[in-house]
Amino acid sequence: MDVFGMRxxxxxxxxxxxxxxATGMQxxxxxxxxxxxxxxxxxxxxxxxxxxxxxxxxxxxxxxxSYKNALADLPLGGGKAVIIAxxxxxxxxxxxxxxxxxxxxxxxxxxxxxxxxxxxxxxxVAQVTRYVSGLPRRPGEAGGDPAPRxxxxxxxxxxxxxxxxxxRADLAGVRVAIQGLGGVGYHLCRLLAADGARLRVADVxxxxxxxVVEEFRAVAVPxxxxxxxxxxxxxxxxxxxxxxxxxxxxxxxRIVAGAANNQLAESADGQSLQRAGILYAPDYVVNAGGIxxxxxxxxxGASEEQVIAEIHRIPERLTEIFERARREGRATHVIxxxxxxxxxxxxxxxxxx
Numbered sequence: 001m002d003v004f005g006m007r008x009x010x011x012x013x014x015x016x017x018x019x020x021x022a023t024g025m026q027x028x029x030x031x032x033x034x035x036x037x038x039x040x041x042x043x044x045x046x047x048x049x050x051x052x053x054x055x056x057x058x059x060x061x062x063x064x065x066s067y068k069n070a071l072a073d074l075p076l077g078g079g080k081a082v083i084i085a086x087x088x089x090x091x092x093x094x095x096x097x098x099x100x101x102x103x104x105x106x107x108x109x110x111x112x113x114x115x116x117x118x119x120x121x122x123x124x125v126a127q128v129t130r131y132v133s134g135l136p137r138r139p140g141e142a143g144g145d146p147a148p149r150x151x152x153x154x155x156x157x158x159x160x161x162x163x164x165x166x167x168r169a170d171l172a173g174v175r176v177a178i179q180g181l182g183g184v185g186y187h188l189c190r191l192l193a194a195d196g197a198r199l200r201v202a203d204v205x206x207x208x209x210x211x212v213v214e215e216f217r218a219v220a221v222p223x224x225x226x227x228x229x230x231x232x233x234x235x236x237x238x239x240x241x242x243x244x245x246x247x248x249x250x251x252x253x254r255i256v257a258g259a260a261n262n263q264l265a266e267s268a269d270g271q272s273l274q275r276a277g278i279l280y281a282p283d284y285v286v287n288a289g290g291i292x293x294x295x296x297x298x299x300x301g302a303s304e305e306q307v308i309a310e311i312h313r314i315p316e317r318l319t320e321i322f323e324r325a326r327r328e329g330r331a332t333h334v335i336x337x338x339x340x341x342x343x344x345x346x347x348x349x350x351x352x353x
Contacts, residue, residue: 001052008059013039015055016105020097025083027101028054029109030062032078035344038107039079040295041065042114042134042146043098043121047086058082060240060262065291067340068284071317072310074295079109087116092124099128107131112146112294115182115239119145133298142307143297146290147183149307150259153289153314154184155191157281158233158257160315164322165255165279166232172196175231177221177253180238181208184259184287188237189216202226203238233257241265243280248272257281270333274325282336285318 003015014031028051031039041062048054058080066078083098102111102125112134113122119134126132137143158176162168174197178185181203189199193216201218202225203209212218221229227236227247234253236242240262248269256263256278263283264270273280289311296302296310321339325332 001055003055006056006059008056008063010059010063012059012062014105014108015059016101018098018101018104020094020101023091023094023097024085024089025094025097025101026051026085027081027083027098028058029081029101029105030055030058030079031105031109032059032062033066033344034077034108036070036077037075038110038131039065039077040069040074040110040112040133040291040298041078041080042112042290042294043081043083043117043125044114045083045085045087045090045116048082048084051084054082054084057240064261064284066344067337068288068291069295070340070343071285071336072288072292072295074292075299076110076291076295080114081109081111083116090121095121095124096128099125099132102131103129105131110294110298133294135297137297140304141297142302142304143293145183146293148187149293149311150184150287150290151187151191152308153292153311154188154235154237154257154259154286155195156312156315157286157318158192158235158255159195160318161255161257161279161281161322162233164319170195173198174233175200175229176233176235177201177226177229177231178218178235178237179203179223179226179242179258180236180260181205181212182237184290185235185237186212188235188259189218193217200226200229200231228252236260236263243269243273245269245272248276248278251276251278253278255279255281257286258283259287261287264333267333270331274331279322280332281318282321282333284340285321285336286314288314
């Protein structure tokens, strides 16, 4: 496999493969950039069909973290880890092996939870390395499970998109389709329902759907149909690449604003959304609440109140991107990418690893 020749390699500083024979752990850590500080990003655990698919995913996710951290004004670079396994493979020994893998990079990469991993998993990782965040915290302190903070940022960003695109100051009666009801999707539904939004939801797990239907009066829709519901806003909160040449022509929503990483299958798909008159909230801008929490926890000294205040700046950043995209007649993701690359080119104070 020619990693350097992969389209998604994009100048990564380091791609490291780790394997532990005793536990069967197979992991990849990608460090896209440390220009602004040590690379930070979560660890995804997923049964990838091939090593190539795992590498492609970790490269895309790592680059996204560089851009996300830059636009969130965090003193962090971008990195990501993937473990090629189903969640049933979890064990204390596996997390010890993964923690040792992270530790071997000497602080160049800071890990946390992501799809398929939890706060409890990171607690086990923390037994063998200090380069980990997203750990339990005392009341009032920054940190802990980042999912509710990610959901808050998406909620605030979604409201900013509704204000910009629909001219609505609130979400009362606004129709939102949510794809994926995991840690972030569930909390997003809670926030949206409390603000009066009408929810249509889907997930591959029936129990997750039933919970949201019962608690928030949501309407369940088939997984294969949720992207194409007749709604005002589509919120992808599962895996990436759902916006592509096949799906975009079928979208009915006027706004896409969700928590999933790498929602665009290709950069050209962002232009397709623009031509269709659909406002796209770049995923790594709108879903930055979790990494803001993780970063401030790792740095230390911040309160939960301060983290919440930082997350409330997400709508301001999004609106700047929306306005510039409209003014220049360009796609929102292109504007966001340019802004992120400009900031990565101007190093700032690093976190002490």
